[in-house]
Amino acid sequence: MKPPYKYFAATIEEATALIRSSLGADAMIVSTNRVQGKDGRLFFEISAVPGTQADDPVDHMSPDALGEIKGELVRLQQMMTVMSSPGVSLPHMVKHPVMMPVCARMVRQGIENAVMEKILEKAGVLDGAAHLSFREVNTRVVRAVAQMLPVEDPFAAGGNQQKIAAVVGTTGVGKTTTIAKIAATLIMQHQKSVGLISIDTYRIGAREQLKNYADILGIPCFQAFTPRDLLLALGRLKSRDVVLIDTAGQSQYDMTRLEGLKAMIGRNASIDTHLLLNVGASLSEMNETVRCFSPLSFKTYIFTKLDETRMMGNIINQVVKYPKAISYVTAGQNVPEDIEMANEKKLSALLLKNMDVTAIKIGD
Ligand SMILES: Nc1nc2c(ncn2[C@@H]2O[C@H](COP(=O)(O)OP(=O)(O)OP(=O)(O)O)[C@@H](O)[C@H]2O)c(=O)[nH]1
Ligand SMILES: [Mg+2]
Structure with missing residues (x-):
């Protein structure tokens, strides 16, 4: 019936x-x-x-047919992501649809079009990708991104020479917290002796914040107001393997304070400077920060607050635009857990394989 x-x-x-x-x-x-x-x-x-x-007609469909429709929807969504990105050049993607999924991921991460082209070129998929599978294209792109992200350990064993590192960056980017994380990692994982110096002379309480971490770690912490103070403090920490210098948060537009910072640390050839950048900042903000801090000839980037954004494309955008190695990335407020030595494979996976940022923990 x-x-x-x-x-x-x-x-x-x-x-x-x-x-x-x-x-x-x-x-x-x-x-x-x-x-x-x-x-x-x-x-x-x-x-x-x-x-x-x-x-519902869907009920009468075979799992195969349903899977096909789902795949088609995903491809459509990827195509729309790629097409909605201003300036993304479509011709080769239309010619080689196998590139669509990885390109959609790069667009979602905010990787700039010009950088994306460079990545695809390095991956060797711009021309002749037709014979490759999705998986092969993906593997090549992930590898290319890893190759384009230079990393460097500022404290790598290099004889017995003392390493002195200053961190600089805009207000609140995470300098003091990052110093505490690095100090703890060096002490706990690498059995280094560490000393701290604060040259944050602008803010009452700035030294206390660093001093608290120093007390917890049981290491010395000095404050320096002038270049002479700094030399004295460095003298007192001469026997330490590593000296970490915390600096005052600088507005990138405050040239007087930047000059002051340069007078303190810029002229001392034994101090390596590392620039912190909040990964969630816009690329133009990052560029402006880099432009203003470049007189300090910083050696590496430290990208902070990876846990606060879903778009991390600016890591590679920035590195391609102004090449410097990446030394650390930080992803959370926990001291010391939420820091990791930069690793190009992990960063590439973070950008392209939807790897979870919580994978960034010391000791990984
Ligand atoms: N979510 C998140 N928060 C962070 C991270 N690193 C630091 N913070 C937080 O950012 C805030 C500022 O950190 P600080 O280390 O005081 O930053 P700062 O650069 O020393 O600040 P100033 O000395 O005022 O310039 C604190 O609440 C930190 O806990 C991170 O990787 N992720
Ligand atoms: Mg600070």
């Missing part, structure tokens, strides 16, 4: 219960009639059909 199905009952309630038990809770009543039976009694004649879901 085809729907609608007919039900007979003395009351509407009785009929509804009957329908519900035989057609399910989402059955729909299509008509109701009152009819007189042979014995003269009145009863209800109700027609009903199963719920819409039961009639």
Whole structure:
């Protein structure tokens, strides 16, 4: 018998219960009639059909067909992501659709078009990608990104020479926290002796913040107001393997303070400077910061707050624009856990394989 199905009952309630038990809770009543039976009694004649879901054409589809439709939807979504990105050059993508998934991921991470072209070129997929599979294209691109992200350990063993490192960057980017994380890592994992110096002379409490970390780690911490103070403090920390220098947060537009910082650390050839950049900042902000701090001839980038953004493309955008090695990345407020020595393979995976940022923990 085809729907609608007919039900007979003395009351509407009785009929509804009957329908519900035989057609399910989402059955729909299509008509109701009152009819007189042979014995003269009145009863209800109700027609009903199963719920819409039961009639959904998707229900009759094979898992294969469903998978195909899903794949098609994903491809459409990827194509829309790529197309909605201003300036993305489509011709080779249309020619080689195998590049679509990885390109969509790069667009979602905010990797600039020009940088994307460079990556695809380095990966060797700009021309002749037709014979490659999605997986091969992906592998090549992931490898190319890793090759384009130079990394450097500022404290790598290099004889017994003392390493002195200053961190600089805009206000609140994470300098003091990062110093504490680096100090803890060096002490706990590399058995180094560490000393700290604060030249944050602008803010009351700035030294206390660093001093608290120093006390927890059981290491010395000095404050320096002038280049002479700094030399004295460095002298007192001469026996330490590593000296880390915390600096005041600088507005990149405050040239007087930047000059002051340069006078303090810029002229001392034994001090390596590392620039912190918040990965969530816009590329133009990053460029402006880099431009203003470049008189300090910083040696590496430290990207901070990876946990606060889903778009990390600016890491590679910045490195391509102004090449410097990356020494560390930080991803959270926990001291010392949320820091990791930069690793090009992990960074590439973070950018292209949707790797979880919580994978960034010391000791990994
Ligand atoms: N989510 C997140 N927060 C961070 C990270 N690094 C530092 N912070 C937080 O950012 C805030 C500022 O950190 P600080 O280390 O005081 O920054 P700073 O650069 O020394 O600041 P100033 O000395 O004022 O210029 C603190 O609340 C930190 O806990 C990180 O990787 N992720
Ligand atoms: Mg600070």
